[in-house]
Amino acid sequence: MMWLSGGFIFRRGDSFYHRLDPRAKLLNSVLMFVTTLLARSIFEMVLVIVFMVGLSAAATVLKRVARTMAFTALFSGFIFVVNVLFTRDLETSVLYAIRFIAIVVSTSIFFITTSPDELEQVMKMFRLPRDVVFAFVTAVRFIPVMMLDTIQIMDAQKSRGLELEKGNLIRRVRNMIPILIPLVVNSVVRSGELAEAMEARAYGAVPRPTSLLVYRARRADVGVVCAAVALFAIAAYSFYFVVPVRFP
Amino acid sequence: MIEFRDVSFAHQSGVRALDGVSLRVEAGEFVALVGENGAGKTTLVKHVTGLLKPASGSVLVDGVDTREASTAQLSRKVGVAFQNPDHQLFSETVEEEMSFALRNFGFPPELVRDRVSWGLELFGLGEYRKSSPLILSGGEKKRLTLACILAWDPQVVILDEPTVGQDAIQKEKLAGTIQMLKSAGKTVVVVSHDIEFLWPIQPRVVVMKGGRVVGDGPATAIMQDRDLLGSARVAQPQLVEFYQELHRRPGTPFVHPLDAARWAEEAMRP
Numbered sequence: 001m002m003w004l005s006g007g008f009i010f011r012r013g014d015s016f017y018h019r020l021d022p023r024a025k026l027l028n029s030v031l032m033f034v035t036t037l038l039a040r041s042i043f044e045m046v047l048v049i050v051f052m053v054g055l056s057a058a059a060t061v062l063k064r065v066a067r068t069m070a071f072t073a074l075f076s077g078f079i080f081v082v083n084v085l086f087t088r089d090l091e092t093s094v095l096y097a098i099r100f101i102a103i104v105v106s107t108s109i110f111f112i113t114t115s116p117d118e119l120e121q122v123m124k125m126f127r128l129p130r131d132v133v134f135a136f137v138t139a140v141r142f143i144p145v146m147m148l149d150t151i152q153i154m155d156a157q158k159s160r161g162l163e164l165e166k167g168n169l170i171r172r173v174r175n176m177i178p179i180l181i182p183l184v185v186n187s188v189v190r191s192g193e194l195a196e197a198m199e200a201r202a203y204g205a206v207p208r209p210t211s212l213l214v215y216r217a218r219r220a221d222v223g224v225v226c227a228a229v230a231l232f233a234i235a236a237y238s239f240y241f242v243v244p245v246r247f248p
Numbered sequence: 249m250i251e252f253r254d255v256s257f258a259h260q261s262g263v264r265a266l267d268g269v270s271l272r273v274e275a276g277e278f279v280a281l282v283g284e285n286g287a288g289k290t291t292l293v294k295h296v297t298g299l300l301k302p303a304s305g306s307v308l309v310d311g312v313d314t315r316e317a318s319t320a321q322l323s324r325k326v327g328v329a330f331q332n333p334d335h336q337l338f339s340e341t342v343e344e345e346m347s348f349a350l351r352n353f354g355f356p357p358e359l360v361r362d363r364v365s366w367g368l369e370l371f372g373l374g375e376y377r378k379s380s381p382l383i384l385s386g387g388e389k390k391r392l393t394l395a396c397i398l399a400w401d402p403q404v405v406i407l408d409e410p411t412v413g414q415d416a417i418q419k420e421k422l423a424g425t426i427q428m429l430k431s432a433g434k435t436v437v438v439v440s441h442d443i444e445f446l447w448p449i450q451p452r453v454v455v456m457k458g459g460r461v462v463g464d465g466p467a468t469a470i471m472q473d474r475d476l477l478g479s480a481r482v483a484q485p486q487l488v489e490f491y492q493e494l495h496r497r498p499g500t501p502f503v504h505p506l507d508a509a510r511w512a513e514e515a516m517r518p
Contacts, residue, residue, distance in 0.1 A: 149335070155299045156336035158319040159328045160396065161352030178348070181338035185382060189334070 007068030008111045017059030022118035024221035031228040032106035038235040045098045072104045116141040153182045249275040255305035265291040267459040280446045281439045283456035284481035289439045298322045326404040327397035333389035337381040345381045367395035386413035404435040411442040447485035455480045
């Protein structure tokens with residue numbers, strides 16, 4: 001679980017990809033996502049994966065992306081087996097399995113390199129209601145805090161003799177109660193305190209508040225988006241105009 | 249009772265939290281761990297109950313290597329009251345909350361009832377017996393967590409920032425409880441930034457900085473070392489500062505910081 005969540009949690013970095021305009025990062029991830037859906041041959045899919053791995057290396061997050069890929073591969077294995085059983089088509093099954101990994105990686109790269117603040121700016125640019133943006137961004141921002149809370153609560157309860165790994169399934173589920181109740185109560189209390197603190201700092205005083213960050217596209221932004229557009233164009237062309245070469 | 253042998257530990261993020269810590273705490277000793285935030289105090293404490301295992305070196309509790317025992321087994325000997333009481337309170341009533349660990353350790357029902365009553369009375373929480381622990385004030389929650397720990401009578405009691413959110417009267421009561429535990433022969437370890445609270449109880453003081461033990465000795469010696477405490481970002485007790493200020497003057501009658509404390513107490517008496 002930690003592996004999977006680690007693949008979507010932002011950690012501050014100083015690579016060229018971290019410094020990109022968040023709109024460029026979002027566009028790049030969306031293009032990658034769509035390209036993986038359009039790709040109909042293993043070659044195209046591998047090309048997309050190689051591009052994303054290259055970006056991950058440039059963004060110095062290759063290790064985290066590799067871990068996410070390894071974790072996702074478990075589900076991909078399941079997708080592969082189910083497809084082989086029902087379609088009896090090995091190539092399509094491999095394609096679907098790789099596509100799942102590519103979809104996860106395309107979104108993972110965006111989330112691990114984009115701070116909640118940048119995410120907020122991107123959502124505001126799409127003119128989404130401020131309350132909705134704030135609720136979403138706060139939820140993302142609080143994931144690591146809640147994970148830390150969970151660890152501390154587990155430590156406290158284990159120190160009182162709670163053995164989470166002991167007993168049958170029902171007992172194990174019941175053992176989670178001392179973890180879940182403090183976690184939920186803390187979260188509710190924290191959200192109430194946060195609301196009060198925000199109101200005390202004039203949240204909602206004006207309908208359109210000003211912004212701290214103003215983004216302008218630079219060469220690196222344009223370069224990354226152009227590369228993604230090129231890949232997307234290849235996949236789109238191949239999808240509509242080329243009959244895929246299939247292995248006999 | 250507790251022994252750290254050249255213990256090092258790094259968090260997943262790569263931050264080195266303990267760096268070659270060697271420390272021995274004898275049975276019945278009262279030790280205060282002080283140091284700036286992030287010095288490694290809580291990490292050190294978590295090693296005692298086996299919540300964290302050393303990356304190198306070893307931790308022995310009553311002769312048992314913590315790597316060889318589960319947290320539940322170690323917790324029977326070591327009770328830890330963590331800093332934030334909201335991280336452990338979950339039961340429907342205060343008495344159920346207190347009985348949680350006792351039931352986990354398999355205490356017989358009549359003993360559970362006796363222990364719960366004893367703990368609630370000791371910490372002045374009897375009136376809340378049937379109340380939800382979640383409606384208690386911050387200070388009451390803190391006392392409840394301490395009562396929960398003492399209920400199963402561990403040999404070692406570790407208190408992580410026990411004075412946070414406590415008023416002056418409760419701090420005095422807490423100091424009294426620590427004295428009581430000392431008299432009962434318990435090993436008490438207190439992690440605290442509250443130097444004014446620690447000074448009158450006169451513990452052995454262990455100063456931590458950057459994951460290392462940089463000072464270790466009786467309170468009177470350590471608290472007078474302004475440079476040592478300053479380097480670990482720990483303030484001196486006001487009475488020690490007062491004593492040192494007076495001691496610089498010629499002909500001072502004070503030869504020991506506790507003399508200054510006694511003099512100040514007498515001078516302030518109406």
